[in-house]
Amino acid sequence: MSVQSPPAERVAELERSFEAFTQISGALESAYDRLRRQAKEIDLALAESNRALSQKVAELDEASGHLKAVLESLQTAVVVTDRQDRIVLVNRAFETLTGLDSAALLGLPKSELFDRRGMPVCSADSGSLPRQLQMTVQQTIFVRSTRSPVTTAAGAHLGEVECLVDETEIEILRHELRRTETLTALGEMAAGIAHEIRNPMNAMEGFAGLLLDTVPKEEKDCREYAERIIRGVRKANAIITNLLCFAQPERFQPQPIPVLSLFRLVSEHFADQENVLSLGLPQPSSLTVHGDPTLLERVLVNLVENAREADPEGPPVEITAEQIGNEARLLVQDRGPGISEEIRERIFLPFVTGRADGTGLGLAIVHRIVDLHRGRIHARPRPQGGTTFELHFPAFEEEAIKPEERELTS
Numbered sequence: 001m002s003v004q005s006p007p008a009e010r011v012a013e014l015e016r017s018f019e020a021f022t023q024i025s026g027a028l029e030s031a032y033d034r035l036r037r038q039a040k041e042i043d044l045a046l047a048e049s050n051r052a053l054s055q056k057v058a059e060l061d062e063a064s065g066h067l068k069a070v071l072e073s074l075q076t077a078v079v080v081t082d083r084q085d086r087i088v089l090v091n092r093a094f095e096t097l098t099g100l101d102s103a104a105l106l107g108l109p110k111s112e113l114f115d116r117r118g119m120p121v122c123s124a125d126s127g128s129l130p131r132q133l134q135m136t137v138q139q140t141i142f143v144r145s146t147r148s149p150v151t152t153a154a155g156a157h158l159g160e161v162e163c164l165v166d167e168t169e170i171e172i173l174r175h176e177l178r179r180t181e182t183l184t185a186l187g188e189m190a191a192g193i194a195h196e197i198r199n200p201m202n203a204m205e206g207f208a209g210l211l212l213d214t215v216p217k218e219e220k221d222c223r224e225y226a227e228r229i230i231r232g233v234r235k236a237n238a239i240i241t242n243l244l245c246f247a248q249p250e251r252f253q254p255q256p257i258p259v260l261s262l263f264r265l266v267s268e269h270f271a272d273q274e275n276v277l278s279l280g281l282p283q284p285s286s287l288t289v290h291g292d293p294t295l296l297e298r299v300l301v302n303l304v305e306n307a308r309e310a311d312p313e314g315p316p317v318e319i320t321a322e323q324i325g326n327e328a329r330l331l332v333q334d335r336g337p338g339i340s341e342e343i344r345e346r347i348f349l350p351f352v353t354g355r356a357d358g359t360g361l362g363l364a365i366v367h368r369i370v371d372l373h374r375g376r377i378h379a380r381p382r383p384q385g386g387t388t389f390e391l392h393f394p395a396f397e398e399e400a401i402k403p404e405e406r407e408l409t410s
Contacts (some may be wrong), residue, residue, distance in 0.1 A: 077143075077164040079122065080150065081110050083157060097121070097143075097164065099135060110162070122162055123147070130167045142171040179349075180371070186350060194240045201240070205233040239361065252292050252372055256396050259287045259321045259328060265297045266304070266319070276308060280320035282328075287321055288396040289328050291373045299369050302362045303332045303389050311336030311386075328395045335386035339379060347379055 071078060077094035081087055087105050095101055098113060098121060105113075113121040115133040123131060123145035130142040143164045150158045208229040215222045259282040270276045289296070300319065307317045311334060318333045339347055346352045348367035370377045375393040382388050 075166070077166070078161065079105075079110060079164075080159060080161045082159040085110050085160070088159065094164070097135065097141075097166075122164070130171055141166055141168045143167065190350070198237065198240050201233050201236055205230055205237075208233065252295065254291050254373070255293070256288050256290055257293050257296070258282075259289060259330070260285060262289075262293065262296055262300070263319065263321075265293060266300045269297065269301050270304065275316055277304065278316040278318045280318065282321040284323060287323050287328055289373075289393045290396040291393065295369045295372070299366050299391070300330075300332065302366050306362055307332070307334035307336055307387070310334070323395050326395050328393045330391040330393070332389040332391070333382060333386060335382070335384070338381050338385065338387050344379060344381075348377070 071091045074091055075093055077097045078089075078091045079087055079094050080089035087108050087110055090102050090105050095105070098105065110122050111120065115121060115135055117134050119131070119133060121133060130144045132140060132142055134140045144167050145162055145164050147160055147162045149160055152158060208226045212223060212226040212230070215226065217223070263279045263282070267277060267279060304317045304319075307314075314334065314336050319330065320333075321328060321330045323329075343352055348363050350361055350364040352364075367377060370391060370393075373393055375391060377389060377391045379387055379389050
């Protein structure tokens with residue numbers, strides 16, 4: 001049986017089919033190579049884009065973190081609101097001011113923030129005068145507000161930023177300056193009047209003394225009148241002496257004095273009285289101030305006497321001292337009836353007193369002496385009743401005391 005060869009036409013057709021297949025396969029391989037190269041190029045471009053995008057994100061994160069750090073480090077309280085006046089951002093200073101953290105503040109309408117007296121924390125006016133806010137029972141501050149709109153580059157309104165600058169220290173300095181100017185003028189006037197009055201008062205006391213010497217003992221009424229005149233004149237002279245001391249303290253001779261030595265002087269002053277004083281050991285025991293021992297003793301004596309006159313049968317007046325930074329802080333505390341809120345802010349002004357028989361000069365002299373020592377004093381109520389007088393004086397380093405000065409003050 002013989003095998004027949006395929007027709008020539010069939011072989012030629014198969015050859016053409018293989019050739020076409022080969023061409024198509026080559027074209028597909030070429031297309032695949034081109035696609036592979038294009039995909040590689042796209043991957044490289046995408047990787048470069050991702051790298052650039054990651055770098056931009058990192059730069060934005062760094063810039064955002066830097067801006068947040070700057071915002072958080074500002075002592076000025078900053079609050080940002082949206083178009084509906086809702087809080088969207090605050091810094092740490094604003095949290096401290098309001099006593100609330102950001103979680104409690106975010107989303108709140110800014111107009112709903114009030115201090116303890118019901119006054120709005122944020123101002124409706126930009127650049128207004130300093131406002132007084134009472135954020136806690138014992139903390140009253142003065143703030144000045146500045147407000148600016150937040151807009152896009154195209155001018156679209158996004159919200160508002162408000163900065164609250166704490167001007168408490170500046171306001172205190174303004175108050176002290178006004179007080180100093182007033183008291184200086186008052187002191188000059190008081191000194192002139194005191195000198196003019198003292199001479200006739202001394203004459204009155206002299207004549208009353210002569211009258212007392214010449215009136216027979218049997219004339220009890222006349223002698224009583226003369227004695228009343230003498231007592232009245234002496235009381236008036238004591239007031240005049242206080243006026244002169246207020247106008248110009250008798251002397252100011254500062255020197256290094258350990259607070260422990262100052263406490264010893266005060267203790268000796270009240271040595272003949274029981275249950276008057278409770279003195280704590282200064283912390284540190286070497287705590288030293290630079291001042292006039294006599295005048296500083298008078299400050300503490302006046303404060304103790306005021307406390308005892310307000311509450312004669314009360315517990316001892318406590319005096320303590322400690323060093324805080326570069327200052328010596330002295331606390332004079334009693335458990336008496338306290339000072340009424342109506343006069344507490346004016347208690348250091350002359351002729352302001354809470355007692356019917358007081359002259360209102362004792363605390364004015366105390367403040368005058370504290371000013372001479374470049375110190376500070378203020379009064380505040382004690383939570384358990386009574387009053388605390390807090391005094392601050394520049395501390396004097398123990399190492400800086402010369403041996404001869406240490407012997408002088410010991």
